[in-house]
Amino acid sequence: MAALFADAASAQPAYRYSVNLENVQDDQLQVELACPPVQQPAISFYMPRIVPGTYMNSNFGKYVRQLRAYTAAGDTLPVQRVNDNEWRISNATALSRISYRVEDTWDATIDNMVYPMCGTSFEAGKNFVLNTCGVFGYLEGMKKVPFELSFTRPAGFYAATALRPVQTRTGFDMFRCTTADELYDSPIMFSVPDTATVQVGPTEVLVAVYAPGKMVNAKFVAANMQKILQGTREYLKGKLPVDRYAFIFYFNSEQPALQVQGAWEHSYSSFYSLQEMPQEMAIGGWRDMAAHEFFHIVSPLNTSSREVKEFNFNETVLSKHLWLYEGSTEYDAQHMQVWTGLKKPAEFLDDLAGKIRFSRQYFIDSLPFTELSKESAGKWHEQYPNVYLKGAAISACLDLYLLHLSQGRYSLQDLKHDLGVRYGKDKYFLDDELFTEIEKLTYPEIRQFLETYVAGPTPIPYEKYLAMGGVQYLPEKTIQSLGLGGVSIKPGKDDLMWVSTENINQFGKQMGFRDGDQLISINGRNTLSSNFGEEYERFMSQLKEGDLVEVWVWRKEGKKKKQKVKLSAKAFPADKKVFHQLEFMPAPTAAQVKVRNAWLGNYQPDVLLPVIDSADVATVEATVAALYQVISGPAGPRNWSRFRQLFHPSAMMASFTPAKELRRFTPEEYIQRNGSMFMQYSFEEKELGRRVQQFGNIAQVFTSYAFTAGMPQPLKMRGINSIELIRENGRWWIMSITWDQETPEQPIPEKYIGF
Numbered sequence: 001m002a003a004l005f006a007d008a009a010s011a012q013p014a015y016r017y018s019v020n021l022e023n024v025q026d027d028q029l030q031v032e033l034a035c036p037p038v039q040q041p042a043i044s045f046y047m048p049r050i051v052p053g054t055y056m057n058s059n060f061g062k063y064v065r066q067l068r069a070y071t072a073a074g075d076t077l078p079v080q081r082v083n084d085n086e087w088r089i090s091n092a093t094a095l096s097r098i099s100y101r102v103e104d105t106w107d108a109t110i111d112n113m114v115y116p117m118c119g120t121s122f123e124a125g126k127n128f129v130l131n132t133c134g135v136f137g138y139l140e141g142m143k144k145v146p147f148e149l150s151f152t153r154p155a156g157f158y159a160a161t162a163l164r165p166v167q168t169r170t171g172f173d174m175f176r177c178t179t180a181d182e183l184y185d186s187p188i189m190f191s192v193p194d195t196a197t198v199q200v201g202p203t204e205v206l207v208a209v210y211a212p213g214k215m216v217n218a219k220f221v222a223a224n225m226q227k228i229l230q231g232t233r234e235y236l237k238g239k240l241p242v243d244r245y246a247f248i249f250y251f252n253s254e255q256p257a258l259q260v261q262g263a264w265e266h267s268y269s270s271f272y273s274l275q276e277m278p279q280e281m282a283i284g285g286w287r288d289m290a291a292h293e294f295f296h297i298v299s300p301l302n303t304s305s306r307e308v309k310e311f312n313f314n315e316t317v318l319s320k321h322l323w324l325y326e327g328s329t330e331y332d333a334q335h336m337q338v339w340t341g342l343k344k345p346a347e348f349l350d351d352l353a354g355k356i357r358f359s360r361q362y363f364i365d366s367l368p369f370t371e372l373s374k375e376s377a378g379k380w381h382e383q384y385p386n387v388y389l390k391g392a393a394i395s396a397c398l399d400l401y402l403l404h405l406s407q408g409r410y411s412l413q414d415l416k417h418d419l420g421v422r423y424g425k426d427k428y429f430l431d432d433e434l435f436t437e438i439e440k441l442t443y444p445e446i447r448q449f450l451e452t453y454v455a456g457p458t459p460i461p462y463e464k465y466l467a468m469g470g471v472q473y474l475p476e477k478t479i480q481s482l483g484l485g486g487v488s489i490k491p492g493k494d495d496l497m498w499v500s501t502e503n504i505n506q507f508g509k510q511m512g513f514r515d516g517d518q519l520i521s522i523n524g525r526n527t528l529s530s531n532f533g534e535e536y537e538r539f540m541s542q543l544k545e546g547d548l549v550e551v552w553v554w555r556k557e558g559k560k561k562k563q564k565v566k567l568s569a570k571a572f573p574a575d576k577k578v579f580h581q582l583e584f585m586p587a588p589t590a591a592q593v594k595v596r597n598a599w600l601g602n603y604q605p606d607v608l609l610p611v612i613d614s615a616d617v618a619t620v621e622a623t624v625a626a627l628y629q630v631i632s633g634p635a636g637p638r639n640w641s642r643f644r645q646l647f648h649p650s651a652m653m654a655s656f657t658p659a660k661e662l663r664r665f666t667p668e669e670y671i672q673r674n675g676s677m678f679m680q681y682s683f684e685e686k687e688l689g690r691r692v693q694q695f696g697n698i699a700q701v702f703t704s705y706a707f708t709a710g711m712p713q714p715l716k717m718r719g720i721n722s723i724e725l726i727r728e729n730g731r732w733w734i735m736s737i738t739w740d741q742e743t744p745e746q747p748i749p750e751k752y753i754g755f
């Protein structure tokens, strides 16, 4: 069957790309394309101008050089460059090959902006970030033709991607994608591997890390991701819409600082370009970011409009519904954490309040959200960050409104689930029909909400919708707090900080601040514009009621020269205005309690599965060595979770008894039958020889063993383990182990001893 498939595959028209990663010159790669047959006299070759999820024109064609088109005989065909991303090829029926050089986007000096998480980086011998949109193009009208990508790579490199290789051998990988959409949906990062796997129900999740500064490793990241993934699964009613997923992390510490740190979502993976930092310090932010990207498997990847599903890579046509794609995704990523008990309700509320505050202070609240969406790569690009702020707040209000109308029985998550059932991966909705569809699934009031606050210019009355869950929204509030007396302090033209007394409070008056004072020092530490933030934070973190606060300022009075003045007072709490606060109402009504409880959930995730040690399953040899190690040792417990991780979920074991009867069992049954024996007696099994046969993703190992079991009369035996392994999702799995013992009539043949 494998042979039939290969024949069928090679006969089918396809783009056959090949790239040699061992051949980087001037930061450029040479790309060779064997084209599918072309039927028209002239055809355009395109690099994407824009890709889904970026909301910005990236113009990947700007990084392509020396594009040539050839006939089968090797003659060149006329090529005319039409614009940044399009090449027109004449006599196209004779087109056989295209070749070009492509430069990486990360350190090219081209005047163009590509987000690093969507771009490319070619660092010979170290790392290749291949967001495929920055390397591969397609022919006009032929987006649905399969793509075959062949990479010659350094022998020790590993391709971190959600794509499954159709061929892998030393120094070579080949992948296939069925369409241009799948191609651009599939980033690949090549480097020396550091990977770990997390199993979330039936979904296999790969975490791949490139961190040249050695501050981050895959095992740590995976362990931290596990709760988020498990929580997401529970949040999505116990079922993830993907059977596999890859988190691909690039941590920068060897290139110039990244312009933007961020992540790009895909159907089966997400790619992260981040500054390398000590992992314990930064993991919280990375985890929130990963939760957001992972939630994109729901929307837009599962539920979206025509603009997303039939994405036009060369014209910028965006959907109106970023509130759903980005806003609700950001909301879900936070809400899931409180709903599953990973975050405290107060933390969740603070985060939501921060989003509302930022949104109202820095963005246009009356800009209809649907218009912002349509124009997010165009005239409203500056307003785009609001999709993560107001977009999430819209979702919070919708969630509460739905729970209110349904008396706690139907949430935004239920709505998104039902939309996913209605549309799913293969169907799209029309932008203009979405509100009607939502009304059919929910209530007329919900449609009214969407028309008024999402499609209309009216700012959301947050107080009304948040109150449904017993949450009070306070646009402005006065609290009692310690500080510098309510004065605002801003940088001036010189490097000094200037005081303004507009909102001065009782403590500020006692200190004696005056408008126009210039700060010299606080409690003996000099303050300049350049270090004020840091010094202020230090001051605030140490300040206690009753402490003497001593501030030196420059003060100019009338025509006199400016003078140093000392201000001081003992600290006491005084009025401070804070804005856009959210608080749980202390005495909510029964209806509010019902909604609030349904909203916040109270879920404790199941016991989590352990994270896999990636080193154990990186190679056939390591897997076999781990197997021997894990069962050997003095009397006592074995690390059975390490043992379990070596086996495929459907693995079998079988052996012959001394009477030569066959016994079959699962790895789990092996543990049950032998666990107590290991507790009682030492057991050492050593490898005497190993023969490995490997082809692509399958391997067969004959490994001769000798064991000693430390019973009162020690038992010594020799024999051969026959192990079948397969490689899937970037790791090796044991599919079966069978063994037979050596006897005088059946000695181990000499050829199976030794290495």
Ligand SMILES: [Zn+2]
Pocket: 265, 292, 293, 296, 325, 326, 329
């Ligand atoms: Zn997003």
